Amino acid sequence: MKRAASLSLLLVLSIPVFGQRIRAVSSDPSANASSSAKRPSGATVSGIVSSVSGNLIQLAGGLVTVDATGASVVVDRGKSGSVAEIQSGMLLFATLKSSDVAANAPLPAEVITATRFSATTFFGPVQSVDVGSGSFKILGRTIFVTNDTSFGGVRSLTELLPNSIVQVQADVSGNRLVASSVLVIVPDLPVVAGAHGTVKSITADSWVIARERESDLTLVVNAQTKIVGEPKVGDTVEVLYRIDNANANVAISIVKFEIQIPTTTLFHGKVKTIGASEWTITVDNRDVRLLINDKTKIMPGIAAGDTVEVLAQKNSDGTFTAILIGKLLR
Numbered sequence: 001m002k003r004a005a006s007l008s009l010l011l012v013l014s015i016p017v018f019g020q021r022i023r024a025v026s027s028d029p030s031a032n033a034s035s036s037a038k039r040p041s042g043a044t045v046s047g048i049v050s051s052v053s054g055n056l057i058q059l060a061g062g063l064v065t066v067d068a069t070g071a072s073v074v075v076d077r078g079k080s081g082s083v084a085e086i087q088s089g090m091l092l093f094a095t096l097k098s099s100d101v102a103a104n105a106p107l108p109a110e111v112i113t114a115t116r117f118s119a120t121t122f123f124g125p126v127q128s129v130d131v132g133s134g135s136f137k138i139l140g141r142t143i144f145v146t147n148d149t150s151f152g153g154v155r156s157l158t159e160l161l162p163n164s165i166v167q168v169q170a171d172v173s174g175n176r177l178v179a180s181s182v183l184v185i186v187p188d189l190p191v192v193a194g195a196h197g198t199v200k201s202i203t204a205d206s207w208v209i210a211r212e213r214e215s216d217l218t219l220v221v222n223a224q225t226k227i228v229g230e231p232k233v234g235d236t237v238e239v240l241y242r243i244d245n246a247n248a249n250v251a252i253s254i255v256k257f258e259i260q261i262p263t264t265t266l267f268h269g270k271v272k273t274i275g276a277s278e279w280t281i282t283v284d285n286r287d288v289r290l291l292i293n294d295k296t297k298i299m300p301g302i303a304a305g306d307t308v309e310v311l312a313q314k315n316s317d318g319t320f321t322a323i324l325i326g327k328l329l330r
Helices: 002-026 029-038
Strands: 044-053 056-059 064-067 072-075 091-096 107-115 120-130 135-138 141-144 150-152 165-173 176-186 191-202 206-210 217-220 226-228 236-243 249-256 264-274 278-283 286-291 307-314 320-327
Touching (some): 044 064, 217 236, 217 249
Parallel strands (some): 141 176, 150 176, 226 249, 286 320
Antiparallel strands (some): 044 056, 044 091, 056 064, 120 135, 120 165, 135 141, 191 206, 191 236, 206 217, 236 249, 264 307, 278 286, 307 320
16 A cells, blocks of 8 residues: 555656646747758759749659759759759759648759750760861761860870770760760870981971981970970980871970090009009199099009009099000100
C-alpha cells in the first residue's frame, strides 16, 4: 500500500511540470514558424526547358513552371548568371525555396543551373588543322572554332596537332559546325629536328639557315625561341626546331656555334720549382705558373735551375698549361 501511495503522489507532482513543458514549446508559435522558414526545403525539380518568358521557365511542355525571381542562376558551367541566357532545349536543375506550393502554381526557385546540350559529339583522330581558317577536320567533317570554344589538353587551335585523339562537342551555326569544346584525349607529339649551318638572313619573324649538303632551312622565330650567343648573318649556328600544323619550321633554339682554337705560345726560362701538377718558370725576372697534366710531354733529366723551352696553351685566367717542356742546351 505504501508503494502504491508513493507512485500516485509522484504522478500528481509530475503533471504540472509536464504541463509547463508543453506550454513552453507552444507558447511562441511565431518563433517556431520563423525557424522553420529559414530551413531549406530540400525540394528540387529538373527537366528540359520548353520556353522562357521573363522569369518564368517552362518545363515538360509547359506543364511545370519554375519562377526564377530572385534565384541565383548559373548557365553553361558558370559562363553566365542571367535568366536571359537560359534557352529552350537546355537541361535545367532548380533547388526550390519551398515545397509548400499551391496546385499548378509556379515553383519558386532558390538556385538554378542550366546546361546547354551540343548538337553533335565527335570522338576520333584529328585529320588536319587549318589555323588560317580557324578550323580542323575530324571524321571527314570541318569543325570551326571561335573565341567561345573551350580547349582541354591544349590552349588553342595552334597547339592542336594532327593525329591527336579528341572529343569534340559541336553545334550548328550558319550551316557550319562550330565547336563548343575540344578535349584532347591522346596528344600527338610534335616532330622535332635539328640542323647545323650558317645564318643567311635574319628578319623579325624569320631566319634562313644555309646548310652544307641540304637546301636552305627557313625558320619561324617567335617570342618562345631561345637565341644564344647573339648570332649574326654569316655566323655558324646549331638549331633545334619543330614542325607545326602548317608544316612550318618553328625555331625552338638558335645557338651560335663557336670553335675555340687554343692559343699556344713558345717561351724559355729558368725552372724555379717543380711539382706534380704545377711548375714555376722564371721568364725575364717574372714568375710564370705552368700547369702540368697527363698530356704534358717532359724531357727527362730536368731539374730546378735548368733553362727550359716551353710550348704551352694560355688559359683564360692567365696561367699556362704545358704541352711540351724541353731542356734548353747552350
